[in-house]
Every structure is written in structure tokens, then in C-alpha cells.
Amino acid sequence: MSTVLKNASFINWETLRFSKTHIHIGEGEDGGLDFYNDFNKVPVSPTDEVIDCKGKLVTKSFAIPHHHAYSVLARGMPAPEKAPANFLEILKYIWWNLDKALDKDMIEASALATAMASAKAGSTFVIDHHASPDYIKGSLNVIARAFEKVGVSHLLCYEITDRDGREKAREGLEETEDYLSKNQGLVGLHASFTVGDETLKKASELMRKTSSGIHIHVAEDKVDQELCLQNHGKRVVERLSDFGVLDSSKTILAHCLHVNDNERQLIKNSAAFVVQNTESNLNNNVGYFNGEGLGERIMLGTDGMHSDMFRTAKAAYFVGQANDDIDFLSAYKRFRKVHHYLNTNNFKGDGENNLLVLDYDSPTEINEENFLGHFIFGLTSNHVQHVISDGKLIVKDRYIQTVNEEEVLNFTKEQAKRLWEKL
């Protein structure tokens, strides 16, 4: 079964050119697209889904380059006994407490809820960074199957760290190697300050052995730099560079807030990509991202805060007015950079047959000259009506087609309750 979008106003995501067209969408990773001027020439078979897109906008769907599905069950949970006073305490009292309580069902519920929320907000690809120290082995498969059930493509990793001792670090490395032998994915590391030299060496060796990249938090808070200087006599990006982490174009450096000029230069001259996570940085009160000197490979992520890339782009633009050199076009470029990352590295699941249909009730005209103004001030995830992932219609009229939303949300509420009781 194929999907046909009739009478579409198609926006090319790279050139922002608008065209009136009918689109025949092939299913599968290499399904592709065909455009027709004349609807009578579209090869429609009786089983095809034909959607009339008159007055609607059609464009490439989105991808989230830094997410934590496991954090989704935290929404509304009880506050920690002691209020965190800084970033390290936020990790200790909230996130490292929560991730230790995760079991298989909770991980599955988190992944299902995240995939549904991502799809409904227009994203068909999620790059996730996962931690569950008491359920490491097999955790990535649980997430992969849940994402696939919903129809969201993925690039997963397990967060390897020494924060719970060498044995857990070894389990994390094993889970990674096992998963990468059968799936596309990355080698995850928590952050420089929780990873000793031995584990960092093993992770970078695994990265080279599997031709993968490292996905790691970098200088999110000043404490990462302070501990690096104290324990290793160098700065975080210098340390990662010394271990060859920056050599892979698959490497993702999340945050990069507290990096000096030399580190910016190292990143710019490397193959690695950076992910800015504005709302998470505001929430943790760790500082502001500034893209100066980092080069062009900057993407926008949600960092587990939510799964809405429209929100992320607006936050980057508004917060960037005082703290960054960002305009409509550079905000949009960062928002879309993830497709270059996925494409350059030949990852599957972000081909041209990933699309969304926007039902945008604008009070003013939208065209190729003023699209970016609408992107920042008008368009939101509320306008996402249909979503096509690898050629398959996974969201229709704002409802997920692949799983029963109500059943999934009942399951996630049950698992959230169990999780909160364990905290």
C-alpha cells in the first residue's frame, strides 16, 4: 500500500522552494517519492491511501538528534527529598535516582510514549541516549522494538559510565557491542567527568572497531571542566580529542556550553557534530549555548525535555537573541542539520519518503520568501496533521495509526506509577 498526497503545496526543506504537486510515496527505507503535475498520471492502486492536501503544506518530517526517552515517565513525579542546589545535585537526586529504578516494562513504556509524542509532533527519527543501570543487557533492543512498533526510525546508544563502578561500565560496553553487531547505533558515554581513562579508551576502541561514533554530553556544566582539569590536567574537548573521539563524523557532542576558544577550534576542525539543547540548559540553569567558532555542524535537540522540534527551534532563536548569533535562517539550518548528519553517515530511516502534512491556518500569506518568519512565529506542532515515516502513514488526522494510543497511555501511566513508588 502506498500513500498519495493530492493537491499538495510542497516545500523543499533545503531550498525552501514551494511547488504545487501530487506526490506518490513509496513504502520502505528506499521507497522514494514521485512528483506529478497531473493527478491522472499518478499510478494509484485501489489499496492506496489518497489524502487530499488542498490548502495544506507538505515538507520533510523532522529528526531529533539528542533525546532521552527514559525521562518521559518523570513528568509530574514527586519532588526529590532534598532540593538540588546545582547541576551535579540535579543528576544525583533526580536523574541517577530515576534511571536506576528503570526495569524492562518501564523502558518499553518510555520508548513507546516518546515515539508517539515525537511522531505526533512531526519527527520520524530519534537519536536517543539511554541509561538504566539495573537493566542494561537488552535495554537497547527494548527501545528499538518499541520505536519500530510506532514507526519511528532510530539511532540508539547505551550511556556507558563509571559512576556506578567498573562492572556497570563493562556491562554498558557489552550491551553496546552486542547491539551494534546487529543494528545501526552509536557508542554512548555519559560525560567526561563520570568516565575514567580506561573506560574512555575501551569506548573509543569500540567506536573504531564498529566504525561508529561516540554520543556524549560535553561541558554541559562548569563541573565537567573543573573535574577534567583536576583529574586529567586538560580540558574536556582536549581529552576527547586525545582519545580520537572527534575523528568520527558519527560523533555527537551534546551541549558544548563551557568550551574555550581552543576547544571550539578543535571541534570546528574535527568531523564531529554538536547538539544545542536550549530548554534543558535553561531548566538546569547551566548557562547558554553560543555557536561562535564551532563551525556549521550544529544541530538542535530536546534532551529529554519533550519531543517537539518546533519548540526547540523557537527556544534556540529566542534565547539566542541575547546569547548567540542566530537569525531565522541559522535557526532553521540548525533545526535541519540532523538530516545532513544522518545522510553523511549513511544511516537508514531518514530518506525523502519521510514527510509531514501541516494544516496551517495562517492569518497571512505564506510563501517561499517569508517561510522562515512563519517557521519562527507561526508554525507549531499543533499544525501537524499527517506524518509519513519511511513511506508509511503513521499519523493520520493527528492520531497514531500503528498502535492504540489509549492502550499505550494506560500502560505508560501504570509504569510511571510503579516507577514513582520505587523512587
Ligand SMILES: [Zn+2]
Ligand atoms: Zn542529554
